[in-house]
Amino acid sequence: MRAPNEIDFWRGFALATIFINHVPGIFYERFTHRNVSLSDSAEMFVFLAGWSLRFVVTNPGQPLSAFRLVLRLVGRAVVIYAAQILITVIAIAIIAAASIYFDAPPLLEWHNAAAVFEEPVATHVGLVLLSHQLGYFNILPLYVVLMTGAPIVALLDRASPWLALAVSVAVYGFALFGGVNLPTWPVEGRWFLDPLTWQLIFVLGFLIAAPGAGLGLFARRYHHALRLVAIPFVVAGGLAAWFQYSPDPLRVPDPKLFFMFDKTFLSPARLIHAVALVALFAGSYRYIAWPLPPLAAYLSMLGRNSLNVFCVGSVLSLAGQIARFEYGGGIGTDTVVIIIGIVALGVTGWVSEWRDRLRARQGPQPSPSSPPQLSSPPVSSRRAQPT
Amino acid sequence: MPSSSIAAPAPLPNVTATLETRKTIRVLAIGSSSTYGVGASSGSKNYPAQLTDILEKALRGINVEIINRGVSGEVAKTTAERLRVEVALTHPDLVLWQLGTNDALARVPVEEFENTVTSTIEWLKENKIDVVLVGLQYTSRFARDDNYAAIRDALRKIAAQQNILYVRRFEAMRYISALRNAPPMVSGDDLHLNDLGYHCMAEHIAHAVIANLFVRRFRPPTN
Numbered sequence: 001m002r003a004p005n006e007i008d009f010w011r012g013f014a015l016a017t018i019f020i021n022h023v024p025g026i027f028y029e030r031f032t033h034r035n036v037s038l039s040d041s042a043e044m045f046v047f048l049a050g051w052s053l054r055f056v057v058t059n060p061g062q063p064l065s066a067f068r069l070v071l072r073l074v075g076r077a078v079v080i081y082a083a084q085i086l087i088t089v090i091a092i093a094i095i096a097a098a099s100i101y102f103d104a105p106p107l108l109e110w111h112n113a114a115a116v117f118e119e120p121v122a123t124h125v126g127l128v129l130l131s132h133q134l135g136y137f138n139i140l141p142l143y144v145v146l147m148t149g150a151p152i153v154a155l156l157d158r159a160s161p162w163l164a165l166a167v168s169v170a171v172y173g174f175a176l177f178g179g180v181n182l183p184t185w186p187v188e189g190r191w192f193l194d195p196l197t198w199q200l201i202f203v204l205g206f207l208i209a210a211p212g213a214g215l216g217l218f219a220r221r222y223h224h225a226l227r228l229v230a231i232p233f234v235v236a237g238g239l240a241a242w243f244q245y246s247p248d249p250l251r252v253p254d255p256k257l258f259f260m261f262d263k264t265f266l267s268p269a270r271l272i273h274a275v276a277l278v279a280l281f282a283g284s285y286r287y288i289a290w291p292l293p294p295l296a297a298y299l300s301m302l303g304r305n306s307l308n309v310f311c312v313g314s315v316l317s318l319a320g321q322i323a324r325f326e327y328g329g330g331i332g333t334d335t336v337v338i339i340i341g342i343v344a345l346g347v348t349g350w351v352s353e354w355r356d357r358l359r360a361r362q363g364p365q366p367s368p369s370s371p372p373q374l375s376s377p378p379v380s381s382r383r384a385q386p387t
Numbered sequence: 388m389p390s391s392s393i394a395a396p397a398p399l400p401n402v403t404a405t406l407e408t409r410k411t412i413r414v415l416a417i418g419s420s421s422t423y424g425v426g427a428s429s430g431s432k433n434y435p436a437q438l439t440d441i442l443e444k445a446l447r448g449i450n451v452e453i454i455n456r457g458v459s460g461e462v463a464k465t466t467a468e469r470l471r472v473e474v475a476l477t478h479p480d481l482v483l484w485q486l487g488t489n490d491a492l493a494r495v496p497v498e499e500f501e502n503t504v505t506s507t508i509e510w511l512k513e514n515k516i517d518v519v520l521v522g523l524q525y526t527s528r529f530a531r532d533d534n535y536a537a538i539r540d541a542l543r544k545i546a547a548q549q550n551i552l553y554v555r556r557f558e559a560m561r562y563i564s565a566l567r568n569a570p571p572m573v574s575g576d577d578l579h580l581n582d583l584g585y586h587c588m589a590e591h592i593a594h595a596v597i598a599n600l601f602v603r604r605f606r607p608p609t610n
Contacts (some may be wrong), residue, residue, distance in 0.1 A: 024462050025495045103528055106488055112461075135461060179476055188455040249475030250514050256475050264472070321493060328534075329494030 001353055004293075004300035006285035007051055012299030014044040015309050019341050022136045022317035023324065027334040038237030038261060039274035042139060042193065043201055047274060048303075049143060050205025057154045058210075066158075070151040077147035080307065081130075084140035087311045088127060091134055091318050092116055098322045107325070111135040111318065115187050122186035131185040137314060138192040145182075145195040146202045153203055161207055161214025168203040171196055176257045176265055190264065197266040201274060208278070219279070226279040233276035237269070301349040312348040316341050399517040399552060399596055405480045411450040414438070415477055417470050418457055418485030418521065434521075435483060437589035445597055454479065462490050463500055467507045474516065482516060483592070487523040491538040501541045508549050519552045519592055520545070552595050554588060 002008065017032045018041045034040040056072060057064075064072065092113055099107040108117050111134040115123040126132030130141040156164035174180065175196035182191045210216035219226060240246065240261070252259035260267045289296035302309045320337040327333045405412055416435035439451040454477050456469065463486045474482065484507075490500045504520075511518045522542050529535040546553030 024464070024493050025499075104492075105526055106492055106524065106529065109488065110492065135465075187457065189457070248510075249471045252475075260472060260475070262472050264469075324494050325492050329496070 001357070002300075002304060004289065004296045006282075007048060008300040008303030009285055009289070009296055010044060010281075010299075011048045011052075011303030011306050012301065012309075013303075014041040014048065015302050015306060015313055016299065016342070016345065017041040018045065018139070018310070019313040019317055019345065020338065022314070023320040023334075023337060025324065025329050026320065026337065027329075027331050028338050034241065036238045036241055037273070037277065038241050039270045039277065040263075042263070043266070043270065043274035044277075045139065046142070046146070046198055047201050047205040047278065049146070050202035050207075051209040053150055053154070053202075053206045054209035057157070057206075066155060069154055073147060073150040073154065077144050077150070080140055080147055081144045083307055083311050084130070084137070084144060085128070087140070087314050088134055088137055090315050091137060094315065094318055094322065098325075102322075102326055104325070107322070110321070111137070112187065119186055126185050126187075129185070131183065132187060133184070133192065135192075136317060140310070141191070142193040142195055142198055146199055149195075149199065153199075153206060157207070157210075157214075161210065161216075164203060165207055165215060168200050172200040172266075176267070177255045179257055179265070181264065192264060194265050201266065201271060204275060223279070223282065227282075230276035230279035233273055234280050237273035237276070298346060301353070302345055305349040305352040308352045309345050309348050313341070313345055316344055399481065399519075401515045401517045402481050402596060406446070406449065410448055411452060412442075412480045413452045413454065413478065414481045414483060415454045415470075415473055415479035416457060416483040416485075417473060418461070418466055418483070434586075434589045434592075437586050438483075438592055441589055441593040442596060445593060457485070462493050462495055463487070464495070464503045467503050470507060471510065474511070474514070479516060482511060482518045483521060484518055485521040487538050487542055491523060491529070491532070491535045494534055497534075497537045497541050500538060501545060504542070504545055505549070508545065508551060512549070517551075519554065519595075521554045521588070552592070554591055 017034070020026060020028055020032050021034060021041065023029070029035075032041075053073075056076070057069060091111065095107055095110055095113045096117070099105055108114060112132070113134055115132060116127070123132050130144065133141050153164055153168070156167055175194060180196055181194040182196075184190060204215070207215040208219050211220060246261040247259055249256060249260050257265045257267055259269075261269050263270065285296075320341065323337055324333055402412055414435065435453045435455060439453050442451045443449060454473075456473050461469075466484070466486065470482065470484065486504065487500075508518055520542060523535065523539055542553060543555070
């Protein structure tokens with residue numbers, strides 16, 4: 001188990017705020033950073049996912065062959081896909097159960113679930129293809145696509161980190177220019193988070209995480225200057241969020257998506273703000289962890305187990321919404337929802353690590369069906385890879 | 388069914404003006420589930436699709452283009468953000484905005500809901516785009532739910548203040564469900580209108596569009 005550290009801490013922070021922000025109308029939403037920040041936890045989560053990809057790709061000590069690398073990244077994509085399917089099915093069951101228990105058929109409409117119940121034949125195909133996503137359950141489908149494309153990013157980066165950046169920026173510009181996004185089906189629409197534009201912040205995380213080359217080297221060498229450059233962007237983004245300012249989409253010049261503050265297409269303003277936040281707050285962790293070690297330990301624990309925590313958090317936000325529906329959206333209900341959420345996320349992180357500690361104590365189990373070097377790595381090293 | 392009890396009459400000035408110069412109107416249908424026809428027997432029978440049929444039949448030579456951007460379970464605040472982007476990207480003449488049910492369920496504060504809806508309508512008006520609000524669904528359990536009623540009142544108030552067309556689905560569906568021996572208009576789950584119900588709703592919207600066109604055409608200019 002890793003000691004609390006900056007990356008895990010911010011990842012945990014993003015996970016905790018995603019949980020709160022996914023209960024619309026909850027009282028405590030007003031204390032999350034998105035009220036003073038143009039970009040929100042989704043950008044942070046995807047950036048840090050890219051950062052974690054660096055550790056998987058670099059694999060300290062023993063560089064992976066291209067084949068092993070692809071195998072490993074596609075394997076990660078499959079794990080994330082499985083998690084998405086699992087939480088989606090649980091969410092559908094929660095919605096259905098709540099509609100029966102509370103005698104409330106309108107609940108069946110929630111979270112884009114209506115099509116599941118009303119047009120099940122086509123929608124089941126859509127669920128498996130990720131072309132039908134429940135509301136608020138749209139980050140993992142993005143992550144699946146990003147992880148599936150990660151081998152390309154990693155191999156381009158091996159050739160040249162600047163080449164990886166150039167390709168990523170080109171795809172981003174193309175998608176933004178034409179408003180290109182993946183379609184949803186059977187419900188006519190588009191993905192809530194466009195993988196073609198969101199890949200850029202993932203790739204930026206991946207590139208900046210490399211300390212000795214390309215963008216990562218540049219960012220470290222000029223961190224002091226970049227921090228100063230970031231301040232006006234962070235302040236401007238903060239003011240825009242606080243005063244709920246966004247440019248009128250009908251007044252901005254073409255191509256419009258370049259000038260809007262759009263989340264679906266990750267408009268440049270949101271992207272630049274997210275990167276400016278990273279530049280400004282990188283290194284600030286020690287000033288947070290020093291006076292508040294329990295907070296650092298708690299959020300780092302969430303961050304170390306991010307996939308498990310994310311899954312539990314998603315299901316809990318839905319449960320929180322149903323609680324607010326049944327018991328009314330008052331500060332009392334909201335406080336109970338938040339306390340249960342914070343405890344449950346912590347328990348999820350703790351149980352995940354406790355299970356790993358038990359396994360580590362038993363020692364790695366050799367698999368008879370595969371040669372030793374291809375069997376699962378020892379648990380201790382596996383845990384060291386951010387999920 | 389009495390028209391006045393389910394659709395507050397109001398002008399659609401921009402659609403009317405557009406039809407005097409062009410033969411095509413573009414409609415953006417946005418909002419929660421019924422936009423794409425949950426409970427209808429096929430995707431083509433949702434109310435925007437039916438509206439197209441009725442308008443194209445009634446106004447020969449007119450072409451109605453519908454863009455569906457329905458996502459179920461969205462609260463109005465989320466839709467409002469999406470709506471602005473979609474309007475900018477698709478340039479509609481008319482927006483059909485279905486809203487209310489999910490805000491009532493999520494217990495969104497009524498003032499917040501009102502602010503969101505009013506500011507969005509004002510923005511649409513400034514940009515010469517008409518809007519039709521399509522209200523909440525009726526279910527027997529929620530007939531007495533305070534929050535549900537508050538959101539319904541808010542919508543009625545906003546529509547009156549802004550002088551825009553508002554389809555009172557709740558009243559319409561209650562009327563249908565109270566009728567004895569009425570043809571079955573409500574589908575199995577007592578919540579979603581089936582094809583006939585959609586047809587009825589589409590007719591009311593079409594009626595408003597057509598009435599406006601004729602009023603404009605045959606009434607002498609007032610100034």
